[in-house]
Amino acid sequence: MKNNQIHIIGGGIIGLCSAWYLRQEGFDVTIIDKTDLSDGCSHGNAGMIVPSHFVPLAVPGVISKGIRWMFNPKSPFYIKPRLNADLMQWLWRFYQSCTLEKAEKSMPILLNFNQWSLALYEEFSKNKAFDFGFEKKGLLMLYKDKKAAAEEKEVAEKAHELGLNPQILSQSAVQALEKNIDLDILGGIYYQEDGHLYPNLFIKQLIEALKKQGVSFLLGNAVTGFQTDKNKITAIELSNGQQVKTKKIVLASGSWSAKILKQLGVKILLQDGKGYSITLKNPRIKPSIPTILTEAKVAVTPMGNDLRIGGTLEISQLSPKINAARLAGILESMPKYYPQLKIKTPPLKEVWHGFRPCTPDGLPHIGKAKKYNNLTIATGHAMMGMSLGAATGKLVSEIITDQKTTISTDLFTPER
Ligand SMILES: Cc1cc2nc3c(=O)[nH]c(=O)nc-3n(C[C@H](O)[C@H](O)[C@H](O)COP(=O)(O)OP(=O)(O)OC[C@H]3O[C@@H](n4cnc5c(N)ncnc54)[C@H](O)[C@@H]3O)c2cc1C
Known part of the structure; x- marks a missing residue:
């Protein structure tokens, strides 16, 4: 050897x-x-390469939001209730990690880590062996209500402090960027530095x-x-x-x-965060910039001619079962932001799922x-x-x- x-x-x-x-x-x-x-x-994830995502999952306020979501079958978050020592420890550590001090320490590190990674993907994209739909078109965080707008503006301010250049845009300014699809939103934040790729490729x-x-x-x-x-x-x-x-x-x-x-x-403390995606092949109308629908927590990514829509985080003990109500939550959110995109529910066997490895902090x-x-x-x-x-x-x-x-x-x- x-x-x-x-x-x-x-x-x-x-x-x-x-x-x-x-x-x-x-x-x-x-x-x-x-x-x-x-x-x-x-393979089936949303392919977003995002320095803008420098805020860790565990932040103050997320627990009360999570508990509210637990009681809504179409919400983007769920923990299957069970008495399991590993889950209990994970939840306790998650609770302990939700402090401003811990979040402040993590943010610049996560930002640098993501920026470095983006640069490395760009290097891959210049290598002749690769052609995987890598683009730096930025990321839109779209919102419909004032509460989400206030939360996203707070993150944008922090991003600005850390050296990113987010733009806070009105409905018409976002619409000017997304000319080919109607938008029913209050506004959005545009993180120009972000990138995306087609993960399967x-x-x-x-x-x-x-x-x-x-x-x-x-x-x-x-x-x-x-x-x-x-x-x-x-x-x-x-x-x-x-x-x-x-x-x-x-x-x-x-x-x-x-x-x-x-x-x-x-x-190590780890739980699976199951999520779903569907990929529309060559849809007639689609947004051109990767987007997060912030209230719905749904990711929408144009990948070549296709459009991938993904969301939900269910801690479910690695269960491969597709939860139809939560899938409906993802699909029903689309026309709320894009009135022209009414998406039929596909047969459940065509819905992709993946397990995100989630740490409590x-x-x-x-x-x-x-x-x-x-x-x-x-x-x-x-x-x-x-x-x-x-x-x-x-x-x-x-x-x-x-x-x-x-x-x-x-x-x-x-x-x-
Ligand atoms: C809906 C959805 C959207 C997402 N969108 C994004 C996004 O836009 N941007 C982003 O950054 N991330 C995104 N993610 C998260 C991202 O997909 C994951 O963080 C990432 O794929 C995890 O990669 P990994 O290599 O750690 O694990 P995996 O891809 O799960 O790989 C682990 C491998 O280990 C193998 N394995 C497990 N057990 C054994 C064993 N006993 N013996 C041998 N092999 C074993 C498995 O078969 C698997 O191939 C998304 C996830 C989901 C679900």
């Missing part, structure tokens, strides 16, 4: 981007995934490019256990009985990461595990995994090669 050998568990955006940058550092990389990598959370092209560079893929079998020797993991056990000897591991298994780490006695876990010196953890990106994917991959390669990291990782320490 070569000394520069590394195994990455999980072939979502985080695992694949880690493979890309580790390969550039000369590692002999193998990606292990229980699926064939043709679908998953990193990027993931497919990245897998192809990795294969060409000699990265190996062990697909179709789940990691079921490990063999260890003191503070080292020596082998990875797969569901087909195979034992894969290893020198170094990156654990990038998205919403399944906590369960896998439990087998090693490593504890809204920050990812990126760094070396305490107990094993050959294990690096990279997960917990929640609604920002696509956006932070490229920079996380680069950060993982910096951590593993003991370089000075481009951004501080203090807030991302796993097992915090």
